[in-house]
Amino acid sequence: xxxxxxxxxxxxxxxxxxxxxxxxxxxxxxxxxxxxxxxxxxxxxxxxxxxxxxxxxxxxxxxxxxxxxxxxxxxxxxxxxxxxxxxxxxxxxxxxxxxxxxxxxxxxxxxxxx
Amino acid sequence: xxxxxxxxxxxxxxxxxxxxxxxxxxxxxxxxxxxxxxxxxxxxxxxxxxxxxxxxxxxxxxxxxxxxxxxxxxxxxxxxxxxxxxxxxxxxxxxxxxxxxxxxxxxxxxxxxxxxxxxx
Numbered sequence: 203x204x205x206x207x208x209x210x211x212x213x214x215x216x217x218x219x220x221x222x223x224x225x226x227x228x229x230x231x232x233x234x235x236x237x238x239x240x241x242x243x244x245x246x247x248x249x250x251x252x253x254x255x256x257x258x259x260x261x262x263x264x265x266x267x268x269x270x271x272x273x274x275x276x277x278x279x280x281x282x283x284x285x286x287x288x289x290x291x292x293x294x295x296x297x298x299x300x301x302x303x304x305x306x307x308x309x310x311x312x313x314x315x316x
Numbered sequence: 317x318x319x320x321x322x323x324x325x326x327x328x329x330x331x332x333x334x335x336x337x338x339x340x341x342x343x344x345x346x347x348x349x350x351x352x353x354x355x356x357x358x359x360x361x362x363x364x365x366x367x368x369x370x371x372x373x374x375x376x377x378x379x380x381x382x383x384x385x386x387x388x389x390x391x392x393x394x395x396x397x398x399x400x401x402x403x404x405x406x407x408x409x410x411x412x413x414x415x416x417x418x419x420x421x422x423x424x425x426x427x428x429x430x431x432x433x434x435x436x
Contacts, residue, residue: 204359220432233422234424234425236342241407241430241432242429242430243409243428243430244360244427244430245427246424246425246426249423251422257351279331279436289359289360291425293423302413302415302423303350303362303365304350304362304425306352306359306361306362307359308359309358309359
């Protein structure tokens, strides 16, 4: 089942902050965050691993609550270049570890205005 | 990271014809690739997992006889949309999986630029 993201869309002024949430009904091994510009492929932002390890982008942070099966992406001091659609990609655990398959969330459209 | 290419970047075809989309890993050997489909303003939907040298694993609801996947080498996976119809028009994206065992920083997928298919 597809993870649900909230909000569906958000409009920001440059310099404002935003939080994007991703909620899954399944237990997760990791959560990956991507940003996609219109007509382009998704670009990797960061990954959050079960156990709290976090790797990725310099100016964007995220959290992963394994018990609640939720992740949040924090965008601070937004820039025009942050505009796009954000997707969480959730990876479930399997026998021996991760399944390596990503199930993408419903998406959040972010528009940053000058 | 891995560099992934797709060909063609866009294709327009008539209903009933078959279309082949190529996904290439340009700088490392990929035993696992994934194929996604994305309709306008929607999320990426995983179609199948392509494994080099073995049959692809399809997600529930994806017709394996309609979407033929061949992963004949470690650098190339192909998706053939057979007897395409207008409802197959979509953005098809492949990704290459690079895990820790393969020398990646962590389990990560690198996406190709996508192929836009329009069926008339």
